[in-house]
Amino acid sequence: MTHSYRYTLGSRTFGFRDLAELMAKATPQRSGDRLAGVIALSAEERAVAQMALAEVPLKTFLNEALVPYEADEITRLIIDEHEPAAFAPISHLTVGDFRNWLLSDHATPEVLQSIRAGVTPEMAAAVSKIMRNQDLILVARKCHVNTAFRNTIGLPGRLSTRLQPNHPTDDVNGIAASILDGLLYGNGDAVIGINPATDNVAQAIKLMKLMGEVIEKYEIPTQSCVLTHVTNTIECIEAGAPVDLVFQSIGGTEGTNTSFGFNLATLAEAQQAALSLKRGTVGNNVMYFETGQGSALSANAHHGLDQQTCEARAYAVARKFKPLLVNTVVGFIGPEYLFDGKEIIRAGLEDHFCAKLLGLPMGCDVCYTNHAEADQNDMDNLLTLLGVAGCSFVMGIPGSDDIMLNYQTTSFHDALYARRALGLRPSPEFEQWLIRMQIMRDADRHILHDALPEPFARSLKALPGGRA
Amino acid sequence: MSSSNDKTRNQPGAVVENPWRRLREFTDARIGLGRAGISLPTSELLAFQLSHAQARDAVHLPLDIDALCSELAADPQLAALGEPIRLHSQATDRMTYLQRPDLGRLLDDASREQLVALCCEQPSDLAIVIVDGLSSRAIAQNAVPFLQRFMGLLASELPECSLAPLTIVEQGRVAVGDDVGALLNARAVLLLIGERPGLSSPDSLGLYLTWAPKPGLTDAARNCISNVRPAGLPHVEGAKRALYLLREAQRLKLSGVNLKDRTEDAVIEHRGSGRNFLVSE
Numbered sequence: 001m002t003h004s005y006r007y008t009l010g011s012r013t014f015g016f017r018d019l020a021e022l023m024a025k026a027t028p029q030r031s032g033d034r035l036a037g038v039i040a041l042s043a044e045e046r047a048v049a050q051m052a053l054a055e056v057p058l059k060t061f062l063n064e065a066l067v068p069y070e071a072d073e074i075t076r077l078i079i080d081e082h083e084p085a086a087f088a089p090i091s092h093l094t095v096g097d098f099r100n101w102l103l104s105d106h107a108t109p110e111v112l113q114s115i116r117a118g119v120t121p122e123m124a125a126a127v128s129k130i131m132r133n134q135d136l137i138l139v140a141r142k143c144h145v146n147t148a149f150r151n152t153i154g155l156p157g158r159l160s161t162r163l164q165p166n167h168p169t170d171d172v173n174g175i176a177a178s179i180l181d182g183l184l185y186g187n188g189d190a191v192i193g194i195n196p197a198t199d200n201v202a203q204a205i206k207l208m209k210l211m212g213e214v215i216e217k218y219e220i221p222t223q224s225c226v227l228t229h230v231t232n233t234i235e236c237i238e239a240g241a242p243v244d245l246v247f248q249s250i251g252g253t254e255g256t257n258t259s260f261g262f263n264l265a266t267l268a269e270a271q272q273a274a275l276s277l278k279r280g281t282v283g284n285n286v287m288y289f290e291t292g293q294g295s296a297l298s299a300n301a302h303h304g305l306d307q308q309t310c311e312a313r314a315y316a317v318a319r320k321f322k323p324l325l326v327n328t329v330v331g332f333i334g335p336e337y338l339f340d341g342k343e344i345i346r347a348g349l350e351d352h353f354c355a356k357l358l359g360l361p362m363g364c365d366v367c368y369t370n371h372a373e374a375d376q377n378d379m380d381n382l383l384t385l386l387g388v389a390g391c392s393f394v395m396g397i398p399g400s401d402d403i404m405l406n407y408q409t410t411s412f413h414d415a416l417y418a419r420r421a422l423g424l425r426p427s428p429e430f431e432q433w434l435i436r437m438q439i440m441r442d443a444d445r446h447i448l449h450d451a452l453p454e455p456f457a458r459s460l461k462a463l464p465g466g467r468a
Numbered sequence: 469m470s471s472s473n474d475k476t477r478n479q480p481g482a483v484v485e486n487p488w489r490r491l492r493e494f495t496d497a498r499i500g501l502g503r504a505g506i507s508l509p510t511s512e513l514l515a516f517q518l519s520h521a522q523a524r525d526a527v528h529l530p531l532d533i534d535a536l537c538s539e540l541a542a543d544p545q546l547a548a549l550g551e552p553i554r555l556h557s558q559a560t561d562r563m564t565y566l567q568r569p570d571l572g573r574l575l576d577d578a579s580r581e582q583l584v585a586l587c588c589e590q591p592s593d594l595a596i597v598i599v600d601g602l603s604s605r606a607i608a609q610n611a612v613p614f615l616q617r618f619m620g621l622l623a624s625e626l627p628e629c630s631l632a633p634l635t636i637v638e639q640g641r642v643a644v645g646d647d648v649g650a651l652l653n654a655r656a657v658l659l660l661i662g663e664r665p666g667l668s669s670p671d672s673l674g675l676y677l678t679w680a681p682k683p684g685l686t687d688a689a690r691n692c693i694s695n696v697r698p699a700g701l702p703h704v705e706g707a708k709r710a711l712y713l714l715r716e717a718q719r720l721k722l723s724g725v726n727l728k729d730r731t732e733d734a735v736i737e738h739r740g741s742g743r744n745f746l747v748s749e
Contacts, residue, residue, distance in 0.1 A: 031567045034567065035567065035568065035569075035570070165497075166497075167495055167497070168496075168695075171494060171495065172742060172743070172744040173491075173494040173495075173744050173745055174494040174495035174497070175495075175744065176494075176744035176745055176746045176747075177488070177491035177492070177494045177495050177497070177499055177745075178495060178497045178499055179746065180488055180491065180499075180746060181486075181488065181491075181497075181499035181500060184486070184488070185503075206742070210744060213743075213746075213747040214744075214746050214747060217746070217747050218746075334664075335566045335567060336566065336567050336568070336569050339566075339567060369664060370520070370523035370524060370526075370527060370664065370665045370666070370667065370670075371527045371566055371602050371664060371665075375520065376516070376517075376520070397497075398497040398498045398499040398501070399497070399498025399499075399501055399508075399512065399516065400498075400516065400667075401497065401498050401516075401519075401666075401667045401668055402666075403495070403496050403497050403666065403667075403668055403669075406664060406665070406666030406667070406669065406672075407666070408520075408667055411498075411508075413501070413503060413506060413507055413508050416506035417506060417507060420506055446506065448484075448503075448506065450484050452487050452488070456488075456746075459745055459746050459747075459748070460487070460488060460491075460745070462745065462748060463745050
């Protein structure tokens with residue numbers, strides 16, 4: 001067998017068939033790469049692969065497509081939209097040099113912003129593989145990405161939350177109860193976003209109206225989203241439904257997205273449709289994407305790549321459509337892809353770093369399933385690390401328990417913990433609303449009012465047998 | 469236990485209670501938990517840890533097959549299914565099972581030989597396969613009550629339906645039923661499997677119906693009925709839907725995306741005007 005990449009260690013030479021194999025073997029250990037059969041066979045082989053990868057010039061990634069250009073519209077997107085001028089300041093670097101450059105004092109937030117369009121997902125993935133967790137945190141923290149719709153997401157020192165009021169039968173009062181709980185805990189500035197229990201157009205419209213009415217009545221500076229298929233949302237818009245954000249789960253290969261039932265043209269159509277509604281007040285970012293390592297393998301469309309490289313390629317898809325929000329659903333897919341807390345934490349930091357480097361408003365669904373080797377303490381760790389890294393938003397759900405999707409994510413309380421421990425605040429427009437509504441008593445010290453705010457107390461009293 | 473719970477909940481001063489907790493009449497979501505500062509009160513923290521412990525145990529405690537077999541034998545209608553045949557997937561243990569779903573989909577050699585030795589040359593109408601899946605608790609608590617309802621319906625509504633021997637598969641995934649069904653020469657497979665346990669639902673049973681089972685089918689070829697348990701879809705409802713799917717599969721000679729479950733409404737309607745309490749004024 002011929003090996004295009006070699007590394008000599010003492011008297012032994014390690015060979016790697018191609019760039020894809022080198023990337024996979026250089027990836028920190030995780031179960032999904034083992035399942036795919038692309039993982040390094042020993043700890044030493046992994047360390048050597050990282051050394052070999054560090055010597056690869058960044059230019060190589062422009063010349064050696066990991067998924068063939070002819071066969072994959074995401075490869076074409078990456079190559080066709082690469083900007084040589086933005087790449088120029090780093091074009092002479094190897095992957096190893098790039099790590100040093102990113103960590104250097106020269107790489108200020110302004111400089112990092114100026115090279116974004118010159119960095120490809122594969123370059124970001126490659127450098128992340130040779131970075132420690134603290135490196136991923138430190139560089140991500142320097143990448144500022146602001147987006148806006150009815151409020152501003154991603155300003156430094158801010159941590160927003162998606163209020164996720166899911167209910168197993170989409171009961172409108174059950175959903176409203178969780179929305180109320182979240183708002184009164186200062187959550188919901190990234191989006192109020194429902195995963196519908198029944199996924200069809202009529203149901204989606206019903207939920208959009210529900211959230212639209214709540215946002216309007218209480219004048220909440222936030223946006224709503226029903227996380228239904230993009231083609232459903234297009235139909236909702238055609239039917240006159242109040243669509244703020246268009247949602248879609250996305251992957252990093254054309255085959256993955258085909259299995260999800262859409263392509264780039266579908267997303268472009270949906271974005272145009274949402275923009276035509278002109279519902280944003282302070283900005284026009286109308287897309288919301290979710291990603292997660294393992295989706296390409298799960299769709300059998302990973303082209304022999306490791307799952308983290310596939311994940312980073314999904315960010316090229318996201319970047320094209322100027323989203324308000326993107327989040328990796330890092331622990332949702334299960335232990336066959338990320339086995340335990342250690343693997344989930346590592347993946348969360350990698351995904352956040354790569355997305356921020358590429359210029360995305362990256363949040364994270366800090367989560368796990370009950371068959372993964374993880375618990376609340378692992379989630380506390382990841383939440384804290386992401387808060388330090390400048391993560392744009394996390395999920396907020398009552399008591400960490402998603403009773404519809406059957407997994408655990410961060411709670412409303414968790415968001416307040418992160419804000420208080422790390423001195424982070426909600427988005428500025430939403431923070432003003434929290435103060436005005438007498439939900440937040442002291443924004444600087446993150447102290448809530450003990451009493452129920454009057455407008456919400458009125459709604460509770462109106463219930464049968466109601467006395468708040 | 470409840471008294472100590474009350475004690476921790478009612479410590480004056482430290483915990484701020486949430487008056488909207490009564491909205492729990494509308495949802496099982498953990499709303500209105502109250503707070504100590506901005507953190508979870510002790511009682512809620514401990515309640516969560518108990519739920520998580522139960523869900524973890526559901527994943528990791530092995531299915532007690534002897535107990536299941538005695539329960540099956542004790543019910544006259546289910547005893548007619550015969551002594552269950554015990555099978556095992558290629559996932560040798562739980563850790564392998566969790567990381568290698570591909571192995572959980574295949575029978576190991578010994579199991580395969582057992583079924584081949586049965587020489588099922590006469591095709592049967594239905595093979596019922598019990599699989600531990602991700603929750604042994606789901607099987608232990610729901611398999612027998614479900615089968616009692618289902619076998620009752622089957623006897624009255626499809627009395628001519630011939631049954632393959634009952635099988636129980638350890639460390640199995642859904643697709644292992646394809647292997648079992650094909651080797652038993654069954655026209656359809658009804659698979660009972662422990663679903664991924666939720667924090668508030670560690671005992672959820674899943675039902676999968678597959679027409680013309682054979683290795684290599686994808687999930688697009690099956691119909692699923694989820695969340696069968698006393699606090700979810702009741703056993704009798706699960707049995708009715710399973711029988712409906714079996715009849716439709718027999719009529720259409722297929723299962724999966726082209727067999728729509730018309731027993732479910734497209735839009736879920738709820739009591740009242742459809743408006744929620746936050747905007748009802």
